[in-house]
Structure formats: structure tokens, C-alpha cells
Amino acid sequence: MNNKNFLVVRLFCFALLGVLCASSFASAQEEGEPVVVDEVIAQVNNDIVTLSMLRREMREAAEVLRQTQRTMTPEQATAEIAKRQPEIIASLINEQLLLQRAKELNLTNEVEAEVNRRMLAVAKEQGISTLEALDQALRQSGLNPVEVRRTLRTEITKEYVLGGEVDQRLLYGLSTEEVKKYYDQNQARFRQPETIELSEIFLSLAGKPEAEVKARAQALVQQARAANANFGELAAANSERTDNAGARTGAQTKGKVGAFQVQDLRTDIAAALKNVQSGQTSDPLRTDEGYIIFRVDKRTASGGASFDDRKVREAIVLERRGAERTKYLRKLRGEAYVKIADNYRASVEPILNAAATPETTTTPAGTTTGGR
Helix, strand or coil, X not given: CCCCCCCCCCCCCHHHHHHHHHHHHHHHHHHCCCCCCCCEEEEECCEEEEHHHHHHHHHXXXXXXXXXXXXXXXXXXXXXXXXXXXXXXXXXXXXHHHHHHHHHCCCHHHHHHHHHHHHHHHHHHXXXXXXXXXXXXXXXXXXCHHHHHHHHHHHHXXXXXXXXXXXXXXXXXXXXXXXXXXXXHCHHHHECCCEEEEEEEEEECCCCCHHHHHHHHHHHHHHHHCCCCCHHHHHHHHCCCECCCCCECHHHHCCEEEEEEHHHCCHHHHHHHCCCCCCCECCCEECCCEEEEEEEEEEECCCCECCCHHHHHHHHHHHHHHHHHHHHHHHHHHHXXXXXXXXXXXXXXXXXXXXXXXXXXXXXXXXXXXXX
């Protein structure tokens, strides 16, 4: 889990902000510590976006960027995210509007149930039996369980509001004629894609001479291609893939990694498997972490297009929901009191008024038409 979360300072009005700052000032004077005064960036009805919230979001965004762009230094990631400050402020304003709308829709219990469901799913994946044990594991990893839940709760809330108020209304608002017409004009999009089922043997390069690991991979390929070879047994005995706890998984899975659409495979993996047929083993593939030997357990050719009302509707939603979510957020802002501080207004307002905002161009993981 890579999300390291930071405490959100939530202040409810300018007067309260002044009281809290005064209190902090008095305490700091007594303890001889420097005074930190928060800054209001925007007021959104009765809630506000503060400088501390912005800094938290920018720190998290920089960490995610650094994790995805391994060649970036922390300083480079921070500098890159600094360029996106107006976009992040716009997202925080939209976030406040969505959280407020969730309260109006009485989604609290539904959201909390989903938070618990997802936390339990994570616990199960890690072989942890209870949420209490998961909280302990998070603390041991340097994460605050309260902050992890807060971040998850916020993201689920936004998913539910946008999913229910925009995506589902669009999904069920399409006429039968409109759905059929879209299918007729886009049949190529609904062809059955080529799929592939894979098993693997992974050999890590960590702390080992590369020549030695490469030679071992080539020897395993020869064994796997021999008559009557059992790839699953070879994987169980040799694969060095581990779970998050550091335990080898090959013995349990016998190297099986699942089924995939060929079009979704990573470029280097797709190239390595291009001419490998069902039952065959690939040459070793060199990656940043080590060498991978794949066995194609099953390959299914692509098929013709077929009409499925639900899938066609979902395709239309995916195509249109960016614009529809932008309209929805613009409507929420139009009905709300939104005041942006003078030194931020010129850079943030054009983003809020653009054709698409940061809040509407992202796709929540694991959802097609919203979280509900």
C-alpha cells in the first residue's frame, strides 16, 4: 500500500480559523515552538479549502509520481507537482462539493459499509483475519489506519455521488434506439478480444550476478520444453515471486497468474508472447526486477461482434461521462457559495470553467458506472 496520508485540518469558518490560530499561537509561545498559521484558499459553502490541505495533496501526488516514475528524484517529483497546483486546488473545491452532496443524499452508512468491505478485502488478500489486525499491520508499515480510512472514505464518497448522480442516470437514460444505433456504428469495439492464460517462473536479480540468473532461466526453459515436463512443478520449486509479506507464492499457485486480454498486456510481455502458442514456453524475458519465463496455458482467438445491451450502455457511459460529470460539477458550483482567495483565483477559475476538470477526467478504480 503506497498511500501515505497526512492529517487534514478542517476549519468551519473564518472566525473559527482565527480562534484556532490564536490558540496555537499561545501554546507555541509557551513551548517556544514556531507558529504555523493556516491559510484559507477557498470557501465552499460552510467548508473551506486550506493551505494545509493543499500541501497534503501535493505531497501525496508527488509520492505517487515518484513511485510510478522510478527515475525521478523526490525533488523532481515535487517540482513537477508544483506546476499542477491550480489543478489540485480545483479538485479540492470539487471534492468539498461532492462530500456536501453526499450528506444531502444520506450516503454515510452506505459509504461506511463499503469502506469496511474494501478494508476486509485488503485484509483477506494479506492473510489477515480481522480489521483490528489489519490496523496493527498498517501501523507497523508506518501508516495511520485512521488516515487510510479517511482517504478511502473520501474517494468512495466521490465515486458514489458521481456514479449515482451522473453515470447511472446516463446509463439508464439511454433509449433502446440510441443504444442500437451506437452498436451498429461501433461494432468493432464489441468484438471478443484475444485472451491468454499464463503461468510464470520468476527469477529475481536482487543481490545476484545477472549472468548467473540468466543462465538459470535458460536452463529452466530447456527443462520446461522437455517432453512430459510439468511447468507447475517447476514453478513451485523455482519461482521467486513473493507476496507483500515476503513469502514465496509459487508453491501455492504453481506459477499461475491468470487470464488477460492480449491487448492489455504490457508491451514487452506482449512481444515476448507474440508467437508462443497454447502449451508452449517463452524465452526468458528480462525486466527491471529479474527474468520471467512464461507458459501459455491457453490462448483464445478474437471473435466476432455480438450485441449486449448492458455492455453497449457502459461503453456509451465511458465515452460521455467526462463531459457529463463536468456539467454536474458546474451545476453544483452554480448552486453553491464558492469564493476563491484573490491570490489563487486567476489560476484556478479557468480550470474550474474548462471543458473538463481534474475531478471528471479520472476513472475510479474498480468501477464502471459508479460505486453504487
